[in-house]
Amino acid sequence: MPAPKSPPRTLYDKVFDDHVVYSGEGDTLLYIDRHLVHEVTSPQAFEALRNAGRQVRRTDCTLATVDHNIPTVSRKNFKNVSSFIGEADSRAQVVALEENVKEFGLTYFGMDDKRQGIVHIIGPEQGFTLPGTTVVCGDSHTSTHGAFGALAFGIGTSEVEHVLATQTLPQAKSKNMRISVDGKLAEGVGSKDIVLHIIGLIGTAGGTGCVIEFAGSAIRALSMEARMSICNMSIEGGARAGMIAPDDITFEYLKGRPLSPRDDEEWDKAEAYWRTLKTDAGAKYDVEVEIKAEDIIPTVTWGTSPQDTVPINGVVPNPESFPEDKRGNVVRSLEYMGLTPGTQMEEVKIDKGFLGSCTNGRIEDLRSAARVIIASEKNGGPNKVADGVYAMIVPGSGLVKQQAEAEGLDVIFKKAGFDWREAGCSMCLGMNPDQLKPQERCASTSNRNFEGRQGAGGRTHLMSPAMVAAACLTGRLTDVRKLMGTQIGEDGGLKITSYFDYLTPVTVSALPEHPTEVKPEGQTPVQAAAAASAGLPKLNIVKGIAAPFWQSNIDTDKIIPKQFLKTLLRTGLGSALFHPIRYDPATGEEDPEFVLNKEPFRNASILICKGPNFGCGSSREHAPWAILDFGIRVVMAPSFGDIFKTNCFKNGMLPLELPQADLDALYEDALSGQEITLDLENEQVIRPGDHPAIKFSIDPFRRHCLLNGLDDIGLTLQHKEDIEKFEERRTAVWPWLDGVGYAKKGQKVVAVPSGPTKKKMEW
Known part of the structure; x- marks a missing residue:
């Protein structure tokens, strides 16, 4: 059968x-x-x-x-x-x-x-x-x-x-x-x-x-x-x-x-x-x-989230055109970006241009930008970076840089006034010296336009490499098709080489033996295993003040910005929690209106957010570390970013998803400054006064691990x-x-490449 x-x-x-x-x-x-x-x-x-x-x-x-x-x-x-x-x-x-x-x-x-x-x-x-x-x-x-x-x-x-x-x-x-x-x-x-x-x-x-x-x-x-x-x-x-x-x-x-x-x-x-x-x-x-x-045309962002997009021939949106529950976020984004509703996107001037990142730092990205420079000059348009604009090109790897230089792309860029850099993440997230200054506006090939992403107070517009090149030449956001003219479908006469010309060889090594675990001195194997699988504090009853938040899409850059990621420790980040909105960016002083700077919320052990998608963005575990270091072990929201949610469980924290109506009620309880109790054993949130408890359920295995302080490595072993x-x-x-x-760097390649056929690259 x-x-x-x-x-x-x-x-x-x-x-x-x-x-x-x-x-x-x-x-x-x-x-x-x-x-x-x-x-x-x-x-x-x-x-x-x-x-x-x-x-x-x-x-x-x-x-x-x-x-x-x-x-x-x-x-x-x-x-x-x-x-x-x-x-x-x-x-x-x-x-x-x-x-x-x-x-x-x-x-x-x-x-x-x-x-x-x-x-x-x-x-x-x-x-x-x-x-x-x-x-x-x-x-x-x-x-x-x-x-x-x-x-x-x-x-x-x-x-x-x-x-x-x-x-x-x-x-x-x-x-x-x-x-x-x-x-x-x-x-x-x-x-x-x-x-x-x-x-x-x-x-x-x-x-x-x-x-x-x-x-x-x-x-x-x-x-x-x-x-x-x-x-x-x-x-x-x-x-x-x-x-x-x-x-x-x-x-x-x-x-x-x-x-x-x-x-x-x-x-x-x-x-x-x-x-x-x-x-x-x-x-x-x-x-x-x-x-x-055919519905897609060159697209840019206008706000502080990658979802804030508009065609380049569009206008800055009006908050009134959004559902009422989203208008607060739109207003804040427009204020941060310094934009007025109804402004044509092509009228928005820039201060800097950034071409690079893991999104757009590859050889084809550099070629597409070079093509714009060549075509613009052929069509009688600008062939130099606009006055008052600083523009940088950052190859995604040393091999991309080497290939670009062999093709003469660096010469094209430098002649046009672009700064030609070494490989790295660079201004994408500004953890290095490449950063925007407050209120500087950047045309960027990065992947995120969060507040302060490329530098405290910096304003980021996401777009393609070709669009960044066009903006740098004109000094404002520009529909690249206008500069390309009749050359839009051509290859620009660039010298195209093969990646295989720059390969470094490999040697085949024997598969290593699986290493034996070295137990800490003085521990028996049983004691060591127990220590490895019980490394988290148990979580059952959490009773205390709850901090109320209303915003949606609170991203990890907002929870803990990049300047605090340069640490070798997991602790000490509580004072930097929500730094971009907790402190005045000009003076560094506490913003008295921010919830965690008010009494009694300075001592909150629970955070309640009415807005969805809490913890979206980066995978940085520093975000739950900062929340935990502040003293908060439970975060309640309608939904969470997937990686943030996982990171919370890894640190003995509970990211609790609740229905919107329950969160609205708990938010009002939190505003009143009364204590709220999380009872994980019985899966309920106990509200103050005579209000009935709110029931919830989480994955039984996650619940078991939190209640018993178990970590994943010990369980996996x-x-x-x-x-x-x-x-x-x-x-x-x-x-x-x-x-x-x-093999050692610099030797000739051993692998024999197939002869790649020339095909149309992304323009």
Whole structure:
């Protein structure tokens, strides 16, 4: 009798199912194929490993670099990190990573390595990112790697530690969402316009709880670099991850890269598997969105959220055109951005231009900007950066920089007055010296336009690389199609080279033995295991003052801005909680109107927010650390950013989702300054006076862990045999994922690339 036919599955279902190590009580334990590490979210993870006497389980599955904190000025005189990085906290984080990778035996691209760059650019360019893999990093824009048909998502520092120690992560299954973009894009419209249009349509919470699969003829026609830009910003639409099914464009991009499958037999086996990674006919999605490609034109943001989008030929919106419950946020955004409703977007002047970031720091992004400069000059338009505008170009990696210089792009940029920089995150989030000053307005290829994102008081408009180039030339937001004229469909006469000319070789190393755990001195194995799995304070009854908040989309940059991420500790962040709105940006003094600066809310142990999507944005675990350090262990809201919610549980905090009506009632209770009680054992919120208690329910396993103070690593290590069995099968079925090492920098490439055919790149 034939076996029953399995039900049709989506791309996400297939990759998730292929990585299940154990499924039982609680979240599913997934195996993690690829782990990217950088200097900001890793120090506390390595320190926790050291304190527990643990090693990195799979050194061949982790790749480390520096990107967030480093300066992007010329490195001609670079000798070492200690003498090159002037800011003490930034230097300390980079030095800490260099010491940690040496101690734990990890592959590292440092500042003297031409392969150094932004994590989400070096992973794909090295072939570290492959179809059908699970990819994680302590950075929310890990969703970038989903462009290859990988399940890629950002994680917090506790999860970074978990992956280093176990090569697994407990994960709840997300919902399936598909966004299809069909038809032909108009000339001058690129991937950044597509994804900004999508986010403007679905909102920053539209994909919450989902993994988005991007599909449709317009998506299939895009290059890999353009696909990466779209998946990169899926997190800005609230999604856990974004994915695009691999195809011939994917395989052509990957073949011959240093960490791609290494010989013909292995490549053929890998490609055969990769071709199965597409959604089956008849598979069901929880949410579907369909978009016509011809409806998209060059798009920019006007406000302080990626959902605040408008076509470049549009106007600054009027708050009265929004639903009443959203007008407060719109008014605040317009005040912060210094914009008047009804103003034509093309009349908005800029002070700075930024082209770079993990969204748009690749070679095609630089080429598209160079094309605008060339075409504008041919059409009699401006060929120099406008007076009063500072414009910077920041390649996403050392190899992108090298390729751009070989193609002469740097000459085009410098001749036009752009500042040509070294690889790094740069002004995208301003953790380094590249920052906006208060009220400076920037045309940016970044991924976020939150308040203070690129510098305290800075004003950010998101757009494509071509649009940034146009704005820099004219000094104002500009429809790039006007500068391109008849050259809009041409390649601009640029010299196009192949990435394979700049490859560094690999050596194949033996798969390392699984390290044995080193128990802290004086502990028996049983005592050590108990200590490892009971590292959190128990949470049951929380009674106290509740701080009332009304805003929606309170992002992690607002909870704890980037200048406070330069720490090697998990503690001491409470005084910086909500810094952008808690303190006067000019004087640094407390804002007496902010709720946490008032009595009795200075001593709040609960936070109640009426607005949805609390904790959206970055994966930084510093946000729950700051809330916890202030003294708050319970946050109530209609919904949470997925990564923030997970990070709260990892720190023994309760992110409690409640119906809007219950939150409205609790908000009024909080305003009165009366105590509220959270009773987790009985799953109820006890209101003051004679009001009836509000019942709730949370995942039973999460509840059990909070009540008993259990952490995930200790629980995972109970399944050590399951992990080992999975790894045996992984080696047999997917051998190309095992044991690849790197040769010394500067040697000739060993891998033999396929001859990539010249195809139309994203304009």
